[in-house]
Amino acid sequence: MPVFLDSSAADFDAAFRALLGAKREDAPDVDDVVAGIIADVRARGDAAVIELTAKFDRLDLTPETLAFSPEEIEAECARVPAEERQALEQAAERIRAYHEKQMPEDARWTDAAGASLGWRWTPVSAAGLYVPGGLASYPSSVLMNAIPAQVAGVERLVICAPTPGGKANPLVLLAAKLAGVETVYRIGGAQAIAAMAYGTETIAPVDKITGPGNAFVAAAKRRVFGRVGIDMIAGPSEILVIADKHNDPDWVALDLLSQAEHDESAQSILVTDDAGFGRAVAAAVEKRLETLERRKIAGASWRDFGAVIVARDLDEAAALSNRVAPEHLELCVEYPEALVEKVTHAGAIFLGQWTPEAIGDYVGGPNHVLPTARSARFSSGLSVMDFVKRTTIARMTPEALRAIGPAAETLAISESLQAHGLSVRARLDRLNEGEA
Amino acid sequence: MPVFLDSSAADFDAAFRALLGAKREDAPDVDDVVAGIIADVRARGDAAVIELTAKFDRLDLTPETLAFSPEEIEAECARVPAEERQALEQAAERIRAYHEKQMPEDARWTDAAGASLGWRWTPVSAAGLYVPGGLASYPSSVLMNAIPAQVAGVERLVICAPTPGGKANPLVLLAAKLAGVETVYRIGGAQAIAAMAYGTETIAPVDKITGPGNAFVAAAKRRVFGRVGIDMIAGPSEILVIADKHNDPDWVALDLLSQAEHDESAQSILVTDDAGFGRAVAAAVEKRLETLERRKIAGASWRDFGAVIVARDLDEAAALSNRVAPEHLELCVEYPEALVEKVTHAGAIFLGQWTPEAIGDYVGGPNHVLPTARSARFSSGLSVMDFVKRTTIARMTPEALRAIGPAAETLAISESLQAHGLSVRARLDRLNEGEA
Known part of the structure; x- marks a missing residue:
């Protein structure tokens, strides 16, 4: 009860x-095992990934069969019944429409001092989505992870999905196709996260990794965080x-x-x-x-x-x-x-x-990848924002520098950062010469 | 050369x-040490923090002196020369003006199916800023971390700043005051991060921790990530x-x-x-x-x-x-x-x-906490966005449910999530009864 x-x-x-x-x-502490797997993939690339996949997923791969071929994907997608295909398409369309509204806007303005300020948003170049195998292999999660990336304008989108015994989930492959995923690798676990973060001979590295996974996947994501961006640890x-x-x-x-x-x-x-x-x-x-x-x-x-x-x-x-x-x-x-x-x-x-x-x-329409375990106190569900980043912009005029440069110089000196101060002072001196 | x-x-x-x-x-691997410190602070609270501060910072504190008193802060702030105070105030004003433009907006709309969708933004309730001690104790960083939190509407803002030997940086305290920081604790290292993440008898836990730090601080932030939000690992x-x-x-x-x-x-x-x-x-x-x-x-x-x-x-x-x-x-x-x-x-x-x-x-005006070590490929500088989170909103009408519910049911069944499907089906059946 x-x-x-x-x-x-x-x-x-x-x-x-x-x-x-x-x-x-009670998440098992698999950190040491995961550290070893990541080091192995970094050192030996494809060979390590292939060995680990044989060991953990009982699946023999070669560099050529790490990814599903276009023909394999077509064949699997063709097996999806019409009703499920239509449902997936309706879902994809609605998720896309919602996420398109999330695209943030650039800004630029000039302030009272004459400084031109603002920011620009640009997409991450490459993103990797992890899709768990077995019971938790949800096509809906593929849509929820891949569509925000696609809407954000991510150029290269790949999936890693373990396929123990080689069995693929046709709906997962169809969802990947609907969401513009370029390549689906049939690998999983910490080795898949390491391959996406560091790259191998066959797998080009990505800049951001999202998607749920077991304790090994979570520990690996935590470890590669910083080398690549990750979403939350679910x-x-x-x-x-x-x-x-x-x-x-x-x-x-x-x-x-x-x-x-x-x-x-x-x-x-x-x-x-x-x-x-x-x-x-x-x-x-x-x-x-x-x-x-x-x-x-x-x-x-x-x-x-x-x-x-x-x-x-x-x-x-x-x-x-x-x-x-x-x-x-x-x-x-x-x-x-x-x-x-x-x-x-x-x-x-x-x-x-x-x-x-x-x-x-x-x-x-909204994303189903949401902050779990009370983390909604400080984090948000997955969104287009996870696949873009902001570059701030500042442009001073001579007048703007005259107005705010002295304060920068004062603070630089108080922080004992002399070159910072001099970089401002050299310009202010030139302005003063010009006046004299 | x-x-x-x-x-x-x-x-x-x-x-x-x-x-x-x-x-x-070559970041030293201090992960085991840090894990021990975090466990100690979780288990023994104030006592652990006080012991560790005596050990690492050669500073004897009591629960009553963990934080600077308002009188101590006033006295320190009064020591700041006028020129530096004015420079800090000008900086604070400009940083605030820039970050106020970052506040994201709520959205709400009704789509063709009659579904009402959108999102709301709300601030994190409490944030903790880490300010390194010694040479890297920069008042400008206090402004850059605290003002976005303040602009976001964070209710409770605290700082942890190690003060080896007890010596405070008056400019850091003044910057904290200008940025609306409630309490400044004179503790640092992994023990400060643990105290902010898990709380002690004296230190209430926060929801988000930002700010730079040494290898111990970075490792601690990585470990508490998930329990609280963190900014990037610099x-x-x-x-x-x-x-x-x-x-x-x-x-x-x-x-x-x-x-x-x-x-x-x-x-x-x-x-x-x-x-x-x-x-x-x-x-x-x-x-x-x-x-x-x-x-x-x-x-x-x-x-x-x-x-x-x-x-x-x-x-x-x-x-x-x-x-x-x-x-x-x-x-x-x-x-x-x-x-x-x-x-x-x-x-x-x-x-x-x-x-x-x-x-x-x-x-x-823009933030100086920026993505380092090539992480601008996937992340942005610190901003108001780091201190707010988005809650998505969906409201179906009976008509909207009739239009999109069947697809949800189909996908739920295909994912073997029967209760998901039934929760939609029960409602669709009622609508059909109403029509019959």
């Missing part, structure tokens, strides 16, 4: 803190639903379960202002768990980390949600727009009872 | 690659100057040296279309090195990592610069605006001969 909490109970704060602090994932994910009694308990139960079924370490929390509704949702969850395909995973997640919290009112519900900083937040209330204003930390908000979180996973 | 390269030479590409690949910094920094012959060689020499004087691992590169001008600049550098206060550091940097490159023309110069992806780029050419368009990777651009890079370090 999940935790039942009442915000008016004397021990509520302690219990809520315990819920927030619950360690949901942790266990969560949903928080704020719902009043004017909801169908079964719908809310399914929304909670659609998070719980991902992973035993996922967390689903209901916050409601109506205790009776809370009990009804909990009962509906149990009923659905009887027949759900992934009931073992979803049941463990709900039992170990699930919670039903009764709050005094919706304002308090929002305040509690802010302390959780959930990856996904559903506002199943009569006036969700008013409640949105009170949300300070959340990865994505789904408003009203007609917006199940699953819509956002596939076809809503 | 620095490297002299001519782009028309047969071995140029190899030599240029060697320059790009030069390992400028590496050795660089300047690249593209200059034609219509420049004063001494000015360009001073600009190159103002990078070189930071650090022996800094890199200063001149790219020019005129070999004679290149030689004149190199001669001017040698002349300035005779008398420069930090000639030992600047001389080592210039000798070991400096380069003068003669390019065929300015277009080639820009292309070479893009391969370097320099932190700082000066365009000392007749038509710098035209050349800006050809720059694809750079942290900050300084246009024309009246814009020495040092202006950007202090009073230009």
Whole structure:
């Protein structure tokens, strides 16, 4: 059974803190292994990648077969049934339309001192997306990672996707094609991250690596961070639903379960202002768990980390949600727009009872790669911004330099950086000569 | 002597690659030590921080003296001479004005399916800035880190600054005050990063940590990444100057040296279309090195990592610069605006001969915390964006759900996520019932 909490109970704060602090994932410390793999790939390139793939994925590759050939991709894509193809296309179109609105704009202005200031945005040249193998090989994640890069204008987009035993997921390859991915390598693990970060004879290095992965992939991303850009290190994910009694308990139960079924370490929390509704949702969850395909995973997640919290009112519900900083937040209330204003930390908000979180996973338009494990306190979901960078611009006129140069010189001297000061002084002296 | 390269030479590409690949910094592997320090601070809080500060900084603190008191800060600030105070105020004002233009805007729209989509930006609640001690304790860096946070609307801003022997830098404290910093702790190293990330009895945890530091600080930031947000891991920094012959060689020499004087691992590169001008600049550098206060550091940097490159023309110069992806780029050419368009990777651009890079370090307005060590390929300088995060918004109407829900259900089923599919199906069924 999940935790039942009442915000008016004397021990509520302690219990809520315990819920927030619950360690949901015991990531194994694979750092040393990963360091060795990265060093091996840097030293031996293709040979190391091929050996490690044979060892971990039981797949024998050559430099020529590291990537799927265009013919292989065509053949796999052709196997995708029409209904799934259309669904993927609709998703791609909607995700693209949303992300196109995120393209940031250049700026340039002249200030009172006569200095011309601004910035320009340019895309990353090459990006690599990691797509996990096996159960977590989600075509939707390919779209969510690749389309923002494509919209940003990234020239070269590659994927690394382990294919243990050589079996490809046709939908993943179709999603890659829809999102403009140039090459799909059938490699995974820390060796794939190392290959993308440092390059091998066959695999050209990229500048940015995104996408989820297991503990080895996460540790490798952390290690290559700095050499290349990375997205977040994904942790266990969560949903928080704020719902009043004017909801169908079964719908809310399914929304909670659609998070719980991902992973035993996922967390689903209901916050409601109506205790009776809370009990009804909990009962509906149990009923659905009887027949759900992934009931073992979803049941463990709900039992170990699930919670039903009764709050005094919706304002308090929002305040509690802010302390959780959930990856996904559903506002199943009569006036969700008013409640949105009170949300300070959340990865994505789904408003009203007609917006199940699953819509956002596939076809809503916003990205489904979102800050997990309370990191919405300081980070955002994946976006076009992850694939562009800003170059600042400054241009002084002689007059502008005269106005602000002396302050720069003063500060340079106070920081004992003489050449800094002299580089300004030499120019100011010339201006003064010109006047004399 | 620095490297002299001519782009028309047969071995140029190899030599240029060697320059790009030069390992400028041998960061010691302090990861195990840092892991121990972090674990200690997590386990013992204040007591660990106090012990470690006594050990590393030879400074005896108590929980009560971990932070400067308001009286101590006032007294230190009062010691700052008027000229330096005014320079710092002018810098703060200009940095604030620039960063205020970076505040991103919320968006909301309704698409053809009737779905209401958008996003909202909210500030990080609490941020911690690391300010190194000793020679690298720069008041300008305090402004550059704290003002973007302040502009973003961060509620609680703290600083950790080691003060070996107890000696404070009055200008650092004044800069903190000007930038709205609430508390300045006199602690440093990995223990300061751990305290800010996890909190102690006295130090409340923050959500984001920024600021430069030594190898211990960098390793600690890398380790707490995920628990809190961090800015980049700073590496050795660089300047690249593209200059034609219509420049004063001494000015360009001073600009190159103002990078070189930071650090022996800094890199200063001149790219020019005129070999004679290149030689004149190199001669001017040698002349300035005779008398420069930090000639030992600047001389080592210039000798070991400096380069003068003669390019065929300015277009080639820009292309070479893009391969370097320099932190700082000066365009000392007749038509710098035209050349800006050809720059694809750079942290900050300084246009024309009246814009020495040092202006950007202090009073230009743009941030001086910039992507180092070629990371401008994938990252940007510090900005307001580092202290805000985006929450995406989606709201379906029954009609919108009818239009896009089936695709979500199809994809959910194909990914074997049944509850996802059912959460959409349950709602679609209700809509169909309504019609029947």
